[in-house]
Amino acid sequence: MLNLVSPSNIYFILEKIIKFINSIFFLILLISLTFALILSPPDYLQGDSVRIMYVHVPSAWIALACYTSIAFLSILNFIFKIKNFFLINKSIAPIGLLFTCLAVVTGSIWGQPTWGTWWEWDARLTSMLVLMFFYIGYILAIKTIKNESFAIKISSIIAIVGMINIPIIKYSVDWWNTLHQPASIRLTGSSSIHTSMLMPLLLMLLVLLLYSALIFLMKYKTEIIRMKKKNIKRL
Amino acid sequence: MLTKKVKNRILFLTLFITILVVFIFYLAKILNNNLLFFKTPSDLIENQNIKIGKSIRLGGMVKKNSIVATSDEIKFIITDFKNEIIVSYKGAVPNLFLEEKGVVAEGFLKDKKYFIANRVLAKHDENYMPPELKEVIKNAK
Numbered sequence: 001m002l003n004l005v006s007p008s009n010i011y012f013i014l015e016k017i018i019k020f021i022n023s024i025f026f027l028i029l030l031i032s033l034t035f036a037l038i039l040s041p042p043d044y045l046q047g048d049s050v051r052i053m054y055v056h057v058p059s060a061w062i063a064l065a066c067y068t069s070i071a072f073l074s075i076l077n078f079i080f081k082i083k084n085f086f087l088i089n090k091s092i093a094p095i096g097l098l099f100t101c102l103a104v105v106t107g108s109i110w111g112q113p114t115w116g117t118w119w120e121w122d123a124r125l126t127s128m129l130v131l132m133f134f135y136i137g138y139i140l141a142i143k144t145i146k147n148e149s150f151a152i153k154i155s156s157i158i159a160i161v162g163m164i165n166i167p168i169i170k171y172s173v174d175w176w177n178t179l180h181q182p183a184s185i186r187l188t189g190s191s192s193i194h195t196s197m198l199m200p201l202l203l204m205l206l207v208l209l210l211y212s213a214l215i216f217l218m219k220y221k222t223e224i225i226r227m228k229k230k231n232i233k234r235l
Numbered sequence: 236m237l238t239k240k241v242k243n244r245i246l247f248l249t250l251f252i253t254i255l256v257v258f259i260f261y262l263a264k265i266l267n268n269n270l271l272f273f274k275t276p277s278d279l280i281e282n283q284n285i286k287i288g289k290s291i292r293l294g295g296m297v298k299k300n301s302i303v304a305t306s307d308e309i310k311f312i313i314t315d316f317k318n319e320i321i322v323s324y325k326g327a328v329p330n331l332f333l334e335e336k337g338v339v340a341e342g343f344l345k346d347k348k349y350f351i352a353n354r355v356l357a358k359h360d361e362n363y364m365p366p367e368l369k370e371v372i373k374n375a376k
Contacts, residue, residue, distance in 0.1 A: 041365030045331055050363060079244045115356045116329030122272035160252065164259050177271045177294060179339055184361040194364040 014221050021214045028210065032203035040200045050197070052110040057185075058205040060103040060128070062212055064166060066096030067131060070138070071163035074156040086152050087227070089159070090142055091219035095212045097135040104128055115179060123172035124180035127165060134162035273339045276318040280347060287344045293320060294339040294358065302334060313338060313350070320344075324352040331357035 036054040043050035070089045077085040107125070108118050119125065138158045145151035173182045184193040191198065263270065273294030293313055301312035310323050322340050332338060337358030342351045 041367070043363055044366040044369035045333075045336075046359070053363070075248060078248060079241055114329065114331050114359050116332075116354075117356055120272070120356070123270050160248070161255065163252075164255055168259075168263075175270075176267075177273050177275070179272050179356060179358055181359050181361045184363060192362045194368060196365055197363050 011221065011224055014217050014224075018214065018217050018221070021210055021217070025207075025210055025214065028203075029207050032200065032207045035200040035203055041196055043197075046114055049110060049113050052106050053197075054200050054204045055208075056103055056106040056110060057201060058208045059099040059106065061205065062208055063096050063100040063103055063131065064169065066092050066099065066212070067135070067159075067162065068166055070096065071159045071166070074159035077152065078156045078160070083152075086155075087223045088220060089155070091216050091223055093135060093139050093142070094219070095215050097132070097139060099208070099212070100128065100132045100135055104132065120179050122179040123176045124169065124178050127169045127172050130165055131162070131169060134158060134165065138162070275315040276313055276320045277315050279320065279344065280318045287346060290341075290343050292339055292341050293322070293350055293352075294337070295319075297332070297334050297336060297338050299334050311338075313340065320348055320350050322350045322352050322355075324355050326355070328355050329357040331359055333357075336360070 036051060040051070040054075042048045070092055073085040073089050076082065077089070104125075107128075111120075112118050138155050141155040141158055142151055145154060172178060173180055185191045185198070185201075193201070273292040275295050276293065279291075279293065295313040295315040298312040298314045298319060301310075303310045308323060308325050309328065310321065312319050313322055314320075322342075324340065324342075332355060337360055339356045339358050340350060340352035341354040341356070345351050
């Protein structure tokens with residue numbers, strides 16, 4: 001089992017998964033975009049600007065999910081010193097940053113016509129900005145610190161400290177009065193979003209997930225190649 | 236697998252995270268008032284310390300049939316279904332500013348019941364539905 005997840009063996013599996021995702025990605029992208037941009041109805045209040053949500057919401061989810069996994073793997077790495085986790089984190093971080101920026105920017109574009117403002121310092125928006133800074137700090141720590149074991153230590157600390165921010169982002173709209181609306185989709189109880197809009201949202205989530213998986217696998221592959229170039233046989 | 240070193244690290248991390256959580260929790264509690272993006276009419280009316288003329292944000296629902304627009308001014312009532320405050324505003328309102336919808340007004344209190352807004356933001360709720368469905372719901376009522 002441990003042999004299977006060692007970087008040298010996993011390399012060939014990665015190749016296969018990348019090829020598979022590549023083969024289905026554009027088809028699913030096309031279907032989802034058709035649903036999101038053409039087939040789904042406009043909102044009764046916002047009109048067509050509701051379509052921004054189909055990118056905004058999945059981006060925010062993926063940004064949070066990426067950070068959670070980085071923090072989780074950082075904790076495991078800190079305790080058990082498994083270097084492979086660091087390679088995985090290194091590959092996840094840019095995706096998380098990308099989607100955080102995407103969520104903030106699309107939210108801003110949506111906020112202008114609906115709220116009447118590009119940016120407000122409300123709890124949800126601010127905590128999302130803080131998440132962005134944690135991502136930037138994390139990536140900078142990896143990139144700028146030359147001594148690798150020190151880089152791992154510093155980046156792990158940043159990731160673990162930033163983990164506190166995740167529940168704050170999630171529950172900021174419930175704990176405090178915010179301009180940002182509360183969650184429409186709840187795991188328990190009924191969602192306040194109509195099925196004809198939930199469908200394209202979930203499809204777009206699938207597309208963006210596939211995209212992030214693709215980027216992650218490609219980056220992870222590069223990291224493994226880089227390791228091998230350094231002639232380190234064992235992790 | 237759990238050597239002494241590993242156990243020490245787990246202990247250290249648990250302590251670290253616990254302290255961090257407690258710290259953030261108290262920070263949030265202290266800052267609680269500042270973290271609120273807006274105050275509701277009840278907050279303003281029941282709280283004696285609110286200074287008249289101080290810049291604040293007021294949020295709530297726009298009361299039904301309360302919007303009165305004249306040539307240079309728009310007046311409406313913000314309610315949280317317990318208390319209400321009259322708001323007067325000069326300027327353009329966002330598209331989603333409607334009766335019985337959320338709104339946040341930025342400005343100051345002129346007196347206990349009268350608010351002068353410099354800026355009005357619409358607050359969207361979490362409901363998303365196609366226009367046809369809205370008609371159906373409206374007719375059913």
